Amino acid sequence: xxxxxxxxxxxxxxxxxxxxxxxxxxxxxxxxxxxxxxxxxxxxxxxxxxxxxxxxxxxxxxxxxxxxxxxxxxxxxxxxxxxxxxxxxxxxxxxxxxxxxxxxxxxxxxxxxxxxxxxxxxxxxxxxxxxxxxxxxxxxxxxxxxxxxxxxxxxxxxxxxxxxxxxxxxxxxxxxxxxxxxxxxxxxxxxxxxxxxxxxxxxxxxxxxxxxxxxxxxxxxxxxxxxxxxxxxxxxxxxxxxxxxxxxxxxxxxxxxxxxxxxxxxxxxxxxxxxxxxxxxxxxxxxxxxxxxxxxxxxxxxxxxxxx
Amino acid sequence: xxxxxxxxxxxxxxxxxxxxxxxxxxxxxxxxxxxxxxxxxxxxxxxxxxxxxxxxxxxxxxxxxxxxxxxxxxxxxxxxxxxxxxxxxxxxxxxxxxxxxxxxxxxxxxxxxxxxxxxxxxxxxxxxxxxxxxxxxxxxxxxxxxxxxxxxxxxxxxxxxxxxxxxxxxxxxxxxxxxxxxxxxxxxxxxxxxxxxxxxxxxxxxxxxxxxxxxxxxxxxxxxxxxxxxxxxxxxxxxxxxxxxxxxxxxxxxxxxxxxxxxxxxxxxxxxxxxxxxxxxxxxxxxxxxxxxxxxxxxxxxxxxxxxxxxxxxxxxxxxxxxxxxxxxxxxxxxxxxxxxxxxxxxxxxxxxxxxxxxxxxxxxxxxxxxxxx
Numbered sequence: 158x159x160x161x162x163x164x165x166x167x168x169x170x171x172x173x174x175x176x177x178x179x180x181x182x183x184x185x186x187x188x189x190x191x192x193x194x195x196x197x198x199x200x201x202x203x204x205x206x207x208x209x210x211x212x213x214x215x216x217x218x219x220x221x222x223x224x225x226x227x228x229x230x231x232x233x234x235x236x237x238x239x240x241x242x243x244x245x246x247x248x249x250x251x252x253x254x255x256x257x258x259x260x261x262x263x264x265x266x267x268x269x270x271x272x273x274x275x276x277x278x279x280x281x282x283x284x285x286x287x288x289x290x291x292x293x294x295x296x297x298x299x300x301x302x303x304x305x306x307x308x309x310x311x312x313x314x315x316x317x318x319x320x321x322x323x324x325x326x327x328x329x330x331x332x333x334x335x336x337x338x339x340x341x342x343x344x345x346x347x348x349x350x351x352x353x354x355x356x357x358x359x360x361x362x363x364x365x366x367x368x369x370x371x372x373x374x375x376x377x378x379x380x381x382x383x384x385x386x387x388x389x390x391x392x393x394x395x396x397x398x399x400x401x402x403x404x405x406x407x408x409x410x411x412x413x414x415x416x417x418x419x420x421x422x423x424x425x426x427x428x429x430x431x432x433x434x435x436x437x438x439x440x441x442x443x444x445x446x447x448x449x450x451x452x453x454x455x456x457x458x459x460x461x462x463x464x465x
Numbered sequence: 466x467x468x469x470x471x472x473x474x475x476x477x478x479x480x481x482x483x484x485x486x487x488x489x490x491x492x493x494x495x496x497x498x499x500x501x502x503x504x505x506x507x508x509x510x511x512x513x514x515x516x517x518x519x520x521x522x523x524x525x526x527x528x529x530x531x532x533x534x535x536x537x538x539x540x541x542x543x544x545x546x547x548x549x550x551x552x553x554x555x556x557x558x559x560x561x562x563x564x565x566x567x568x569x570x571x572x573x574x575x576x577x578x579x580x581x582x583x584x585x586x587x588x589x590x591x592x593x594x595x596x597x598x599x600x601x602x603x604x605x606x607x608x609x610x611x612x613x614x615x616x617x618x619x620x621x622x623x624x625x626x627x628x629x630x631x632x633x634x635x636x637x638x639x640x641x642x643x644x645x646x647x648x649x650x651x652x653x654x655x656x657x658x659x660x661x662x663x664x665x666x667x668x669x670x671x672x673x674x675x676x677x678x679x680x681x682x683x684x685x686x687x688x689x690x691x692x693x694x695x696x697x698x699x700x701x702x703x704x705x706x707x708x709x710x711x712x713x714x715x716x717x718x719x720x721x722x723x724x725x726x727x728x729x730x731x732x733x734x735x736x737x738x739x740x741x742x743x744x745x746x747x748x749x750x751x752x753x754x755x756x757x758x759x760x761x762x763x764x765x766x767x768x769x770x771x772x773x774x775x776x777x778x779x780x781x782x783x784x785x786x787x788x789x790x791x792x793x794x795x796x797x798x799x800x801x802x803x804x805x806x807x808x809x810x811x812x813x814x815x816x817x818x819x820x821x822x823x824x825x826x827x828x829x830x831x832x833x834x835x836x837x838x839x
Contacts, residue, residue: 250821250823263812431644
C-alpha cells in the first residue's frame with residue numbers, strides 16, 4: 158500500500174486530527190463555563206467573549222509579534238467580560254441568561270468594531286508539537302500535530318477535576334453553587350464567589366478565542382466562531398459539570414465538527430452542508446437524551462437556573 | 466418578568482371627583498414607560514461616551530443616525546421596511562416569554578419559513594397569484610411553527626433548555642437552508658449567489674399604496690395587535706400568563722400546560738416563519754443566504770426592550786429598524802465600521818436588562834405606598 162494513498166482510512170484519521178484541532182476552544186470554554194455554573198450562575202455570553210478574545214489575541218499578536226502576549230490579552234479581555242457579567246447579575250431582577258444573550262451580541266459587536274483593521278494583516282501562529290514524526294504518512298503527521306494550548310487545556314481539565322474535590326476554593330465554589338443559604342451560613346458571600354467564578358470562566362473563554370484566531374482556523378474574520386461558545390454551555394450540562402467529562406465531550410464535539418471536512422477530503426461532497434450541522438445535531442440529541450422532566454440532573458448545582 | 470394582571474378600566478376612574486384615583490392609574494402605568502425610556506437614554510449616553518472615546522463626535526453620530534433613520538420620508542420608509550420583519554421576529558421571543566420561556570432561535574424559523582415559501586412559490590407556478598401567495602404564507606408559518614413548536618415541546622416533555630435548543634436549531638436550520646439552496650432547490654442560473662428559482666413577478670408581494678414599504682409592515686402590525694389580544698383578552702392568554710408565573714400552580718389549577726407551551730411556541734415560530742416568507746416574497750424574490758440577515762437576533766432585543774408586550778413592540782421595532790437603517794450612512798459619513806450599530810444595540814440591551822432591577826423600587830410609581838406616608 159502506498160504510504161500517501163491511505164484511502165478511506167483517511168476519514169477516521171482526519172476526524173481524530175480534527176477532534177484534536179477543533180476541540181481546543183470547546184475545552185477552554187466548557188471548563189470556564191463549568192467553573193461558572195458550579196458557582197450557580199450560567200453565562201451564555203461566552204460566545205461573545207470567545208469572539209472578542211479571538212479579535213484581541215489576533216490584534217495584540219499582530220502589533221507585538223508575540224502570539225503568547227495575544228493569548229494573555231485575550232484572557233484579560235475575557236476576564237473583564239466575565240467580571241462584568243458577574244457584577245451585573247448580583248442585582249435583584251437581573252436575569253443571568255438574558256444578560257448572557259445581551260453580552261453575546263455586545264461582545265461580537267465590539268469585536269467586529271475594533272477588529273475591522275485586523276482582517277487583512279497576518280499574525281504569528283501559536284506553536285504546535287509534532288507527535289507524528291515517527292510516521293512517514295503525511296495524514297498521520299498532520300493529525301498528530303498537536304497545539305500547545307490543547308495540552309494546556311488537557312492539564313487544566315485534570316487540575317480542575319482534582320481542585321473541585323480537594324481544595325478549599327473548589328469546595329467554596331461548590332457550596333455557593335448548591336445553596337446560597339448554606340454558603341451565607343458559612344460566612345461566604347455568594348455574590349463575590351460567583352463574581353470571581355464568572356470572571357475566571359470568561360478568561361478561559363477568551364483563551365479559547367485566542368486559539369481560534371491564532372491557530373485554527375488561524376485568522377481573524379467576522380465569521381470566526383460558529384456557536385462554539387454556546388455549544389460549550391450545552392456540553393457542560395452533558396458532562397455533568399465534571400471537568401474531565403468536559404474534556405471528553407469537547408473531543409467528541411471536535412470530532413463531529415471535523416466530519417464534514419474529513420468526508421470532503423476523500424471526495425464525499427453529497428450533503429456537505431448537512432455534515433456541517435453535525436455538531437449542532439449531536440448537541441441537541443445529547444441534550445434530549447440526558448434531560449428528563451421527572452428528575453433533576455445528577456450532579457447539577459442546586460442554584461443553577463437552567464436545570465430548574 | 467413582572468406582569469400586571471390588574472386591568473382597572475380607565476374611563477371610570479377619570480371622573481372629576483376621582484382625581485386621586487386617576488393619578489394613581491397614571492402612576493401605576495407610568496413605571497412601564499418611564500423606566501425603559503430612561504434606560505434608553507442612559508444607553509445612548511453611554512454609547513456617546515464610547516464614540517467620544519474612539520475619537521468621533523457623538524453629536525455628529527446622532528445627527529447622522531437621525532438623518533439615516535428618521536429624518537426624511539425616504540429614510541422613514543426605509544426604517545419601516547426594516548421594522549416589518551423585526552415585528553414578527555420580536556413576537557417569536559415575546560410570546561414564549563409570557564410563558565416564562567427564553568426562545569432566542571427565531572433566526573432559524575425565519576430562514577426555514579423563507580425556504581418553504583420559496584419552494585411552494587416555485588412549485589405552484591401557474592396558479593392564481595392570490596392562491597400562491599396564500600400558500601406561501603401558510604408554508605412559511607407551518608415551517609417556522611414546527612421548528613419553534615418543537616423547541617417548546619422539547620422543553621415541556623423532555624425538560625430540554627429552550628434557550629440553548631432554539632439556538633442550536635437555528636444553526637441546524639441555516640445548514641439545512643444552505644444544503645437545500647446549494648443542492649436540491651438550487652436554480653442552475655444562480656452562479657455567484659446560490660438561490661432557489663426566482664418567483665414569478667405576479668407572485669411578488671407589492672408595496673402599500675403611496676409608500677415604498679411592502680405589505681409585510683401591515684402583516685407585522687396586525688400580528689402584534691392580534692398577539693396582544695390573545696395574551697390580554699382571551700382565556701388562553703390568561704392561562705399562559707398564569708403558567709408563566711408558576712408552572713406548578715397552573716398545573717394544579719388543571720391548565721393543560723403542555724399544549725399551551727407547544728401552541729404558543731408554535732405560533733411564535735409561525736410569525737417568524739412568516740417574516741421569512743415576506744423577505745422572500747417582497748424583498749429577495751428567492752430564498753438564499755441573505756435570509757439569515759440577523760433579524761432574528763435584533764428581534765430578541767426588540768422584544769426585551771418592549772418588555773414582551775406585543776403593542777410596545779411596534780414603536781420599538783420602528784426605532785431599531787431606524788437605527789439599523791442608519792448603519793450604512795454612519796459608515797460612509799463618519800468612517801466608522803458597520804458594527805457600530807451592533808455595539809449600540811448591545812449596550813442598549815445590557816442597560817435595558819439592568820433597568821429591570823429598578824421596577825418596584827420607586828415610591829412614585831406605587832400608590833399603595835403613598836397612603837402610608839413616608
